[in-house]
Amino acid sequence: MSTVSNKVVSAIELPGLVNGTGAGERSARLGERFDLVEHVKVKMSVTLGGAEMPLTKLFALTAGDVVTLDRDVDAPVDVRLHGKLIARGHLVAVGDKFGVRISEIIAE
Amino acid sequence: MNEAVPLLLLGEKGRAHLVACLTARVEQWRDAWLRGHAPVVAVEIHDPSSQPVDIRVHESICFRVRTGVEVPLVLIAPPRAIHELMGVSASCSGTAAHIRDDNSLAGVLELEAVRGFAAALLPASVSVNVARTPQTAPEIFRAYDAARYIRAVIHLSERRSTLSVLLAPAFAESLLPKRSTAPDGESVERRRGALGGETVVIDAVLGTAEVPVAELAALAVGDVIVLNQGLADGAELTVRGGKRISGAALGRVDGKRALQLRGRIA
Numbered sequence: 340m341s342t343v344s345n346k347v348v349s350a351i352e353l354p355g356l357v358n359g360t361g362a363g364e365r366s367a368r369l370g371e372r373f374d375l376v377e378h379v380k381v382k383m384s385v386t387l388g389g390a391e392m393p394l395t396k397l398f399a400l401t402a403g404d405v406v407t408l409d410r411d412v413d414a415p416v417d418v419r420l421h422g423k424l425i426a427r428g429h430l431v432a433v434g435d436k437f438g439v440r441i442s443e444i445i446a447e
Numbered sequence: 448m449n450e451a452v453p454l455l456l457l458g459e460k461g462r463a464h465l466v467a468c469l470t471a472r473v474e475q476w477r478d479a480w481l482r483g484h485a486p487v488v489a490v491e492i493h494d495p496s497s498q499p500v501d502i503r504v505h506e507s508i509c510f511r512v513r514t515g516v517e518v519p520l521v522l523i524a525p526p527r528a529i530h531e532l533m534g535v536s537a538s539c540s541g542t543a544a545h546i547r548d549d550n551s552l553a554g555v556l557e558l559e560a561v562r563g564f565a566a567a568l569l570p571a572s573v574s575v576n577v578a579r580t581p582q583t584a585p586e587i588f589r590a591y592d593a594a595r596y597i598r599a600v601i602h603l604s605e606r607r608s609t610l611s612v613l614l615a616p617a618f619a620e621s622l623l624p625k626r627s628t629a630p631d632g633e634s635v636e637r638r639r640g641a642l643g644g645e646t647v648v649i650d651a652v653l654g655t656a657e658v659p660v661a662e663l664a665a666l667a668v669g670d671v672i673v674l675n676q677g678l679a680d681g682a683e684l685t686v687r688g689g690k691r692i693s694g695a696a697l698g699r700v701d702g703k704r705a706l707q708l709r710g711r712i713a
Contacts, residue, residue, distance in 0.1 A: 373660060373664055377664070380657045385656075387706075392646060394642050394645050400708060403708065404707070405705050405706070406651075406706050408703055408704040411702055412702055433671060435678050436678065439671065444668060
């Protein structure tokens with residue numbers, strides 16, 4: 340079917356809309372409808388710990404230097420979503436990959 | 448008309464360069480316009496926010512220079528300075544009312560003189576159109592001070608006449624030499640010394656995992672998240688909230704986790 344038409348066309352003028360003034364009864368709030376977004380993938384990151392250092396030391400870092408972190412070896416690692424801590428867990432090996440066994444879910 | 452200002456920190460060097468640049472352009476124009484007569488010209492550059500409006504500008508005439516590009520320029524001049532621009536004897540007295548933007552020969556000459564003056568300040572490729580503005584000088588100063596325009600005060604003929612030019616920051620910036628990025632690292636080194644005492648937090652990131660929201664919502668104690676990072680890949684050192692520093696091997700030092708940097712340092 341051709342998408343080109345020789346019929347007379349006219350411009351469409353869209354009405355102005357104002358939030359919250361729709362006609363008729365207002366429906367219930369959408370709420371936390373996770374089913375709408377359950378397929379959306381989010382990216383979590385796992386951090387082992389951190390370290391605070393002067394800029395002079397940071398600038399002087401070279402390959403081979405060792406940076407000691409602020410966490411004990413057996414301390415849990417942090418699971419973060421967009422920088423926000425959501426869970427903690429312990430490092431495990433899953434085949435040839437790192438894995439984290441969740442030990443704590445952080446409440447909101 | 449307002450625009451963000453890139454020129455707040457003009458500095459002494461930048462100020463001196465701007466003065467030299469404007470002085471050269473004004474003298475060159477006067478030399479051409481007045482056929483060899485090149486009087487003493489001095490230029491002062493004022494910080495936009497720190498200069499109170501000179502009471503003498505109240506009687507001034509204001510011109511807005513329209514250009515083919517976005518290079519707004521405003522000229523504020525008392526009648527004496529307009530006469531100077533026109534090449535009329537500076538000894539003749541006059542007020543703003545005496546020189547009008549009309550079709551008289553004086554009016555046309557006045558606009559042409561101001562146009563030539565503005566054209567001398569601007570790049571040669573810019574077309575210039577000059578018109579009087581009904582705004583008074585204090586109104587202009589208030590409006591443009593708010594926008595932090597650079598104000599150049601130009602003294603003509605041994606300082607008997609002065610006129611003000613408000614320069615758009617972008618235009619003033621174009622008159623300055625390109626800011627050094629210190630290819631030899633010299634200025635960077637100077638700043639490094641001053642910054643050296645500041646501390647920064649770095650994070651050791653082991654890896655990431657992408658999961659659907661449904662799985663994330665159902666995440667429970669005992670579940671295992673498999674990361675994209677292989678056991679041989681090690682971890683990454685990053686500046687918190689910033690950039691990656693380096694890849695690193697995971698290890699321990701005195702019971703603490705530790706990373707040994709490897710590969711290319713960012």
